[in-house]
Amino acid sequence: MNRFSYARPTDVAEAVREGSPGDVRYLAGGTNLVDLMKENVERPVRVVDINRLPLHDISDLPDGGLRLGALATNADTAWDARVEERYPLLSSAILAGASPQLRNAATNGGNVNQRTRCYYFYDTATPCNKREPGSGCGAIGGVNRIHAILGASAACIATHPSDMAVALAALDATVQVTGPDGDRAIPFADYHRLPGAEAWQDNNLAPGELVTAIDLPDERFTGHYTYLKLRDRLSYAFALVSVAAALKIEDGRIVEARVALGGVAHKPWRVKTAESVLHGETPSHNAFLAAAHAITEGATGHGDNDFKIGLARKAIVRALRQAADGTPQSQTDKRVA
Amino acid sequence: MASSARIGIGSPLSRVDGIAKVTGAAKYAAEHRPAGMLYGFAVSSGIAKGRITAIDDRAARAVPGVVEIVTHENRPRTAWLDRSHHDQVGPPGSPLRPFYDDKVMFSGQPVALVLAETFEAARHAAALVEISYEAEAHNTDFDKALAEKFLPAKKRNTFHPPKNRGDAEKAFAAAPLKVDAEYRLATEHHNPMEMHASTVEWHGDGSITVHDKTQGPQNVQAYLSSVFGISAKKIRVLNPYVGGGFGSGLRPQYHVYLTVLAATMLERSVRVVLTRQQMFTHVHRPEAVQTVRLGAEMDGRLTAILNSATTSTSRYENHMEDVVIWGMMNYACPNASGDYTIAPMDTSTSGDMRAPGAATGMALFEIAIDEMAEQAKLDPLAFRLLNYSEEDAMNGTPFTSKALREAFAEGAAAFGWDRRKAGPRTMRDGHELVGWGLATGMWDAMFSKTSASAKLSANGDLEVASALSDIGTGTYTVMTQVAADTLGLPPERITARLGDSDLPAAPVEGGSWGAASVGAAVQVACRAIGEKLLKAASSIEGKPLGSAGIDDVTFDGGRIVLKSDPAIAVEFTEAMRAADLQTIEVEETASAGISGMVSQIRKSRNTHCATFAEVKVDEELGVVRVTRIVCAVAAGRIINPKTARSQILGGVVMGIGMALHEETMMDTKLGRFMNHSLAEYHVPANADIDSIEVIFVDEPDPEVTPLGVKGVGEIGIVGTAAAVANAIYHATGKRVRSLPITIDKLQD
């Protein structure tokens, strides 16, 4: 771990001032940043510990939505009565991730900003464009079982590992940020980015920008939702493929459908035009399958991860079935619902 | 002390070291901190093969607190001869000599060691050491390595070459039923919870104390003495607590070499702890491929076994395992042949990992057996009973005992096997397919010459000691129990000591021989104490025990009791006072003896198990849940059913990992294992483990070892992986022949 200076501001403006110049990292729960620093992947010259900022609350928004403080922990968020009641999809997705101990430490801001789990990114002895621009991508032609099948580039085929973010994408959340140039709100779909040629850029935060909160709109999907996560063991592994599905069904017909995929791309994967395939349909295997194909259109494997294409389609179909039937996936009973 | 409360062999005594472990009082190798200690951090090679052309350590040396950076360029002298680097259990070859020269033989090889006043400075500086390499072409692709497979002329001394019988090729050709398939096992890393580490105390008088994570303190002592030219008397190796081994600590690993090298060079105390990532840079279970060809008559009687396997090793050492012999020993079949080779790759040397050879070779063979049972249209259990061999079918020798039939019966009853429906995809539970699978497990029941001392104090407290290790298996507890049993003392009065090279000679802890061997040694030592006590008792005025000999008395509750009249008894303390003894001390050695050696030649000695598995597989998605395991074990006498059960549970869990999860993935272009962390190298999590029932079947065997004990550390893993794989086939109709069976292998 390199030497760095350290600041622990207590108000947001001060944090942004501290966080603005150069190679600075905000430290929240530290469950990802500290690991990466130990591996010499992250080498900030300055660490700004944001844990004393007043961003721990979860509060109601005037429009009926909910504001999740950037520093509210994943555990406090998942078990918050309002989240459980109004956004059970989000609660479920958070609980599908990591372990209780990690969720106790991990924060909402840290979760959406966590970095890829690509093996090469973590190993400084190997090439990786995300870690070291221009060094090449070790995963292409290498060990890539956990890598992207959608939206990847010739520079990088990493995935975003968060479960929470997949639900936030499905729920059309908004990320509230503040920075040297003031505050702005970023729709979740625009928060993370595809790697393109700039693999090192995970998301659209500008340098020095700080996430202060994540806002959930009033639209809640409490009746028909699920978070289905498929992984290499039944708990405590990142998603190979995950699906956040939310439906509105009126008179037996789907009037709104949201499907976001995790584990398959550099960002939670949503294709709105594909979702609309379901509009007006009665829930059926064929309708779900058509949506699954539409959502995964253009999917390409890189060898080890070829299986993800078929698996993603099956998972979408199953998740839509779970959502339509009102039998969401349990995160404790590991039988697939 | 009432004899009803007597604790002895067979009692489910809780671990005597448990409290120390859960309270943190137990200190592990990296938890010692001698005054003035330096922290060492190893720099690992980034290339798989080649030469170091330059080392630029200027930036690293400039880090405040850095004291020295050791590399091949400035290392002190170590032994020059290959054989000086050999250890008791290493395979033939040229052992790794870190920093010996500029050669890189595998990715992750230690190429420099940074020493600093703080761990943080050492780690930071390690990242700043710039090493330039001239890379050479490497091969870490097992499939390519197969082209170079061979059987070394010089075998590992524990290796048992397969013994062929009959004419297997001819019988196979003629057989009406045939199985001919290739099976694979991925590379696995041991990943004990405790990272490999050493703390070396530099005493300044030429002597050192080495706190090491090892499974054999005397092996490390002898190795260090030979490598560094220090008299063994000046090296004390301690490992009283070991946070798991699974075989990773059988050989002295490079961390201890580096630590002692630095300590002798700088004449200071040093600690080196490997990172979890570096735990993937030494020993691992070899990758394996096994071709099994089976022939059988229409009724299912086996007529041919052709079992051929290759496992991976490094280029510099020939690690060999007994992979192909198990099926040849276990099944009655007139024609059988085995063929085993190793394939060298540019990796570190593979090594023993829990049930080495058997966990690989028996598991893969048992999948083939399942395939043959299906061809013969026989229930897998009926098939195994039909081909049951009472004797060791490969060596033609009887077993000292083999209660596998009983294990099948008791396991099947507990599992409800008779309700199994024949044929794949015949059982379901909602949208999950249900499968029931069975496999046999087999392992050696070994005994290793071991010494132990016993010391009885004037206050009646007993200490027993041996240089064995307790790698979490319960050795302390077993020693305490055997002593309690022999001398009739309550466990609270007994202290067991181990994990110290100064103690009476013992082998490395491995191979499941620990309990049988040290148990026997403690027993003979305690018997010797008993005899001395009896003699001392004759000094008591009036000789209350008369002329009773050792066979005329029992030891109970700290007293010598006359068998013929239990009302007559003498306290140990009274006897010692009378004879004016402050302590009674003995050291004894348990060896197989002449009759044991004869028996070793004439009889086979093995543990067996029958493992039954239930899986539920989501029909659409291929998500596997192992919902039930019943493991019925025939392992002779069980010293402690509680710690023994824990061993089987651990073995079964590891077997589930082998079946479904564990796999170290190699980037063959870089020649490097890539998923080198516990986030990405998967072992079963709690959610992956459901009901596990352990049954010990009755298997009295006075011949196998002095206590009739066979050992249970490894047998639990052997049957599990195949039972799960066979259950998955029964559930899904998909025969997956490469372990682990990850979700991708269950997609259409």
Ligand SMILES: Cc1cc2nc3c(=O)[nH]c(=O)nc-3n(C[C@H](O)[C@H](O)[C@H](O)COP(=O)(O)OP(=O)(O)OC[C@H]3O[C@@H](n4cnc5c(N)ncnc54)[C@H](O)[C@@H]3O)c2cc1C
């Ligand atoms: C073994 C393991 C298993 C895991 N399994 C899963 C899993 O299955 N699913 C899953 O979703 N996650 C998983 N995680 C990841 C875990 O969820 C993240 O590590 C965690 O959410 C990060 O939150 P944190 O507060 O600790 O972030 P930190 O580590 O403090 O920060 C992470 C990153 O976010 C930045 N950051 C933090 N807060 C802000 C902010 N307010 N504004 C701007 N930038 C910010 C930091 O600078 C840093 O770059 C796992 C982690 C581990 C170690």
Ligand code: SF4
């Ligand atoms: S996939 Fe992306 S993160 Fe992984 S090695 Fe390639 S560039 Fe790096």
